Amino acid sequence: MPQVGASLADIAASVDACGASGLVVIDGRSGAGKTTLARRLAAARPAFRVLSLDQLYPGWDGLRRGADAAISGVLVPLAQGRHGRWQGWDWNADEPAAWHEIAAGTALIVEGSGILTPTAAAVTPVRVWVEADDTVRRERALRRDGETYAPHWERWATQEREHLGLNDPRSLATHVARA
Template sequence: MPRVGASLAGIAASVDACGPTRLVVIDGRSGAGKTTLARELAAARPTFAVLSLDQLYPGWDGLRRGADAAISGVLAPLAQGRPGRWQGWDWESDGPADWHDIATGTPLILEGAGLLTPAAAALAPVRIWVEAEDTLRRERALRRDGATYEPHWDRWAAQERDHLRANDPRSLATHIVRV
């Protein structure tokens, strides 16, 4: 679990200063601590809702599609003063789930691997890259998701590497948190 301490205080200050577009993007590779950081930030700023891309990735090969859906369906509309909308994914049945609406003006922390792209950076004033050593990330992710995730680790990691090469998310971040 990340202990971000002073980083959290700096991030929270940035959130307070981001004006009417209260959107935060958190990216990082699997097991880096994105979800924990999102929870800690939401606890520090309770008016913010949290949306995890784990709820909308369309399966184990859907990193890019899930991130793109979050950007076009949630980030872009909210940044433009319109309501957001996203479709969930039912991991057990491996198919689409219910649609969800996000009201205009909702302060939002959106977290997930593959999310910090140039398009997302243009929409979210606070952008966080979370990183940790590969061994630690794998240990955390497998402890969290166990046997469900283990057979998919390599193919998910390949999608993350594609994202890193294509978008260089670390360079787009306003904050970098090393766990």
């Protein structure tokens, strides 16, 4: 049962219990506050590095592919004590970008829509679902990304709804935060 109404302090305490090479995932819909929470958690626990799925999603139709790549290429290998590897996405050129490696034993926070699946939950001890009202989420996302995101809002939201229906990420979370 997830801890509902979790604060940064609650989540940080769970991170501390993971040890120096802990893994954390932060999921939620667009504009919910995932990136902000990940940055605050990393600032509170400087040993942790943040990987944003925005760097991996292969375009506006790539929510599932980006999350799957992070799970199979980063989370699972790190949980097994191996190096992780992921390929970036160049949003301007709309094509794959450079490959990146993450050393075994790296303390890592992976944040992004779609990351909390049963496979990720099986290898990640701290799992956070971030919620916010739909109106607030949309205002935040459009303020952050402006006209670049506006024409894609519904397209992305459809993929998020598919993720929610398929994986029920809130039920997999160890913590539920309200932003």
